[in-house]
Amino acid sequence: MMKKSRWFKGIALAAAAVMFAGMAGGCGTKGVTTTSMEDPNTVPETPYEINWYICANQQSDVATVENEINAYLKDKINATIKLNIMESAQYSDKMTNMLQAGEYFDLCYTANWMLNYAVSAETGAFYPMDELFEKYMPKTYELADHDSLEGARVKGKIYALPTIKENATAYGWIYRKDIADKYHIDMSQVKTYADLLPIAKMIKENEPDMTYPIDWGENMSLGGTLPYVSVMTGCNLGYVQGDDTFKIVNRLEQPEAMEQFKMANTYYKEELIKRDIMTNNSDADRIKGLQNGKTFCMMYPLKPGKVQELIKNPKYDFAQAYIEKPQAALGLASMNAISATSKNPARVARFLELVNTDPVLNNLLVFGVEGKHYEKVSDNVIRLIPNSGYCLSDAKWMLANVFIGYCTEDEDPNVKKELQEFDKEAERSKLMSFVFDTTNVQAEIAACSVVEAQYNKQVSLGALDPEPIVKQYLTELKAAGVDKIQEELQKQVDEYLANK
Numbered sequence: 402m403m404k405k406s407r408w409f410k411g412i413a414l415a416a417a418a419v420m421f422a423g424m425a426g427g428c429g430t431k432g433v434t435t436t437s438m439e440d441p442n443t444v445p446e447t448p449y450e451i452n453w454y455i456c457a458n459q460q461s462d463v464a465t466v467e468n469e470i471n472a473y474l475k476d477k478i479n480a481t482i483k484l485n486i487m488e489s490a491q492y493s494d495k496m497t498n499m500l501q502a503g504e505y506f507d508l509c510y511t512a513n514w515m516l517n518y519a520v521s522a523e524t525g526a527f528y529p530m531d532e533l534f535e536k537y538m539p540k541t542y543e544l545a546d547h548d549s550l551e552g553a554r555v556k557g558k559i560y561a562l563p564t565i566k567e568n569a570t571a572y573g574w575i576y577r578k579d580i581a582d583k584y585h586i587d588m589s590q591v592k593t594y595a596d597l598l599p600i601a602k603m604i605k606e607n608e609p610d611m612t613y614p615i616d617w618g619e620n621m622s623l624g625g626t627l628p629y630v631s632v633m634t635g636c637n638l639g640y641v642q643g644d645d646t647f648k649i650v651n652r653l654e655q656p657e658a659m660e661q662f663k664m665a666n667t668y669y670k671e672e673l674i675k676r677d678i679m680t681n682n683s684d685a686d687r688i689k690g691l692q693n694g695k696t697f698c699m700m701y702p703l704k705p706g707k708v709q710e711l712i713k714n715p716k717y718d719f720a721q722a723y724i725e726k727p728q729a730a731l732g733l734a735s736m737n738a739i740s741a742t743s744k745n746p747a748r749v750a751r752f753l754e755l756v757n758t759d760p761v762l763n764n765l766l767v768f769g770v771e772g773k774h775y776e777k778v779s780d781n782v783i784r785l786i787p788n789s790g791y792c793l794s795d796a797k798w799m800l801a802n803v804f805i806g807y808c809t810e811d812e813d814p815n816v817k818k819e820l821q822e823f824d825k826e827a828e829r830s831k832l833m834s835f836v837f838d839t840t841n842v843q844a845e846i847a848a849c850s851v852v853e854a855q856y857n858k859q860v861s862l863g864a865l866d867p868e869p870i871v872k873q874y875l876t877e878l879k880a881a882g883v884d885k886i887q888e889e890l891q892k893q894v895d896e897y898l899a900n901k
Contacts, residue, residue, distance in 0.1 A: 439747050441537050445479045449748045454485045454499075454509040456492040456799060462790025466769050473762060478751045486793075489515075500526045507743040508753075510799050511561055513733040518553075519836065522560035527738040528746045529558040537750035541565070541757040544802065549732035551834040563732035565757055565802040567704055567820040569827030570730060573723035575691065575708055576698035580604065580611075581720070588698070588722040594664050597698075601673045604697050613675040614697040615668065616687045619858055636849040636883050638890055640832075647832060647898065649891040651883065653875045662871065665863030678862045692716060700724075705819035709812050729827035731834065735799050757802040764806050767797045775807075782814055783807045835897050842889050845882030852877045 439445055460466075463484050471481040485506075487495060496509055496516055503526075511518045511527070521527060534542040541562065542550075549563040574588045581588055584603065591597050594615075601614040608614075637652045652658045668674050675681060675690075688711055690696040701707065701721075708721045737753070739746050755762050768775050768783060769791035775783040785792055797803050804817050813819070839846055856874040860867045 441751060444476060445748070448475075448479050448481060449745045450481045450483055451508060451749055451752055452483045452485065452506045454487070454492065454496055454506055455793070455796070456489055456510045456515065457486050457793050457796035458488060460486055460791045460793070462769070462774070465773060466765060466791050469770050470762065470765050473765065474752070474755070477755060478748060480748055480752055482752070503742060505742045505744070506740045507745075507749045508737055508739055511736050511738045518561060518733065518736060518738070519555050522555040522558075522738075525741055527560040528741050528743060529560055530562060530739065530750070531558055533739075533746065533750040534559075537747055538562075538754045538757075541754050541802075544757065546732055548729070548829065548833045552731035552733055552836055553736065554836075561736035561738035562753060564735040564737070564798060564800065565804065566732070566735070566798050567803075567824050568730055568732045569727040569824045570702040570704055571723045571725050571727040572700060573703040573721055573725070574698045575701050575703070575711070575719060575721050577691070577694075578718040578720040580608065580697055588720070589724075591722075592724045594661070594668070598664075598667070598673075601668070601697070602671065605671075605673055608697075610694060611697055612695050613690070614673050616674065616690050616696045616699045617665075617678075617862075618682045618684065618687060619861055636846060636853065636878065636886050638883070638887055640894075645831075647894050649887050649894060651875070651878075651887060653871055653878070659867065659871060662860050662863075662867035665861065666865070666867060667863075669863035674863060679858055679864050682858075682862060688712060691719065705823050706813055706816040709816075713811065727823055727827035729824070729829040729833065733836075737800075753801075756800075758805070760805045763801055766800060767793050767806050778810050781807055782810055784810045831898060831901065832894065835894065837890055837893060842882070842886045845886050848881035849878055849883050849886065852881050 463486060467482055467484055474480045474482065492510070493515060498504075499506060500516065500521055509516070511521060513519070530538075544565050546563060546565070546568050549568060550559055553559050553561055553563060574591065576588050580586075584600075584607075586600055591600065597615060604611055604614040638649055639652060640647045640649055641655070665674075669678065687696075687699050691699065692712055692715065694717060701711075703721050703723055704727075708719050712719055739749050739753075743749055756766060757763070768785070769789065771777060771783075773786070774789040774791045775785050778784050785794065793800065794809060797806065804821065808814050808816065852874065856870060856877070859865050859870045860874060
């Protein structure tokens with residue numbers, strides 16, 4: 402269902418964690434800077450340049466934005482900003498090497514799926530923020546989701562600031578509303594892939610231009626069955642939705658999983674999904690298929706305004722329909738950390754306070770300069786200028802407080818209020834702030850991740866008969882040590898609940 406699936410936001414993550422730990426282990430706490438104390442209520446005499454590494458599409462007119470930000474910051478905190486913007490693969494490689502070498506920088510994007518936040522923090526790559534919040538970021542701390550802050554604790558300290566944004570999600574359908582209206586289909590009543598099957602067959606028969614009525618990604622058959630406990634578990638381990646005892650189980654041993662694997666295979670044999678699903682299953686592939694009219698729907702983690710966020714300049718009329726109540730999640734998929742090598746963590750913290758509370762600075766960072774990168778439509782709504790050379794609106798969820806910036810004209814102007822209400826309505830699990838400490842099972846997680854990489858697509862995507870594959874998959878996971886991981890995870894969950 403996209404990289405942030407209920408089960409595991411990246412099959413090789415745990416293996417990467419162990420590998421990164423081996424690389425970063427030598428870093429320890431080298432280069433950790435002691436916070437230079439400065440009065441948060443005065444403008445320092447000495448300027449400081451903040452080097453921020455951002456994971457986003459590269460921009461050609463960064464210099465203009467930097468100049469505007471620098472002019473704005475001079476009379477506030479006497480700082481300048483250097484925006485180092487790189488696309489995901491380049492960012493991951495560059496930052497991993499920098500962290501391994503203990504190189505200087507000030508601020509970077511990190512997550513439970515990028516730069517392996519927990520491992521990076523534990524090995525001394527990031528500066529602990531606890532002492533910075535009260536003095537330099539009090540308003541930001543107040544605005545932040547405190548469950549997410551607690552979830553960001555590693556060995557008792559917070560090493561990154563979760564982005565201030567919605568943290569709830571609810572699975573549901575993104576679909577062609579014009580087709581649904583044509584055939585009187587109420588997608589809010591379609592709760593499972595079994596419910597969708599006769600609809601998909603009907604559309605396949607009557608809409609020849611739709612070559613595959615439904616599209617899904619690698620974890621199609623996991624949504625709604627076994628929610629994840631922590632992305633660091635992986636290895637098919639989780640608890641059954643609605644189980645208040647939080648018994649950790651292996652999904653491959655649950656009959657519901659096999660039923661969904663077989664359902665996926667039925668869709669494939671009926672030619673209701675694309676024939677190259679094994680190699681063509683990314684978010685971008687699915688969104689492109691919807692935009693081009695090749696497919697009717699896909700299941701996706703939703704929130705208010707998700708359709709407008711994903712599908713720009715649509716050719717058709719799209720809508721979304723939830724199939725469950727919103728569930729709150731930790732905001733660990735989007736955080737920014739101060740480097741342990743920063744020469745002035747206090748100034749960086751003051752910058753974070755501003756960018757999370759000052760709409761002028763926030764909009765400069767996200768949208769650029771008015772008249773050059775965007776035009777105002779009304780007080781809080783803007784129109785992006787095509788090919789302007791700068792726009793980070795698609796990455797704003799990775800940067801800073803999303804609730805204080807402009808809306809673009811293709812967004813519902815009420816979307817920010819709706820997102821906040823969505824968050825308030827979300828159910829919060831007792832394990833909301835639980836984070837799995839993998840120290841005792843790193844070798845087993847690495848071995849199981851190799852097995853997952855081999856078999857997960859084969860059982861999940863539908864192109865193959867799942868029964869013989871699941872048997873071999875489970876056998877090899879057992880040999881790799883999955884039972885030991887399950888035992889350790891259960892132990893930590895039980896201890897967490899007992900002390901909660």
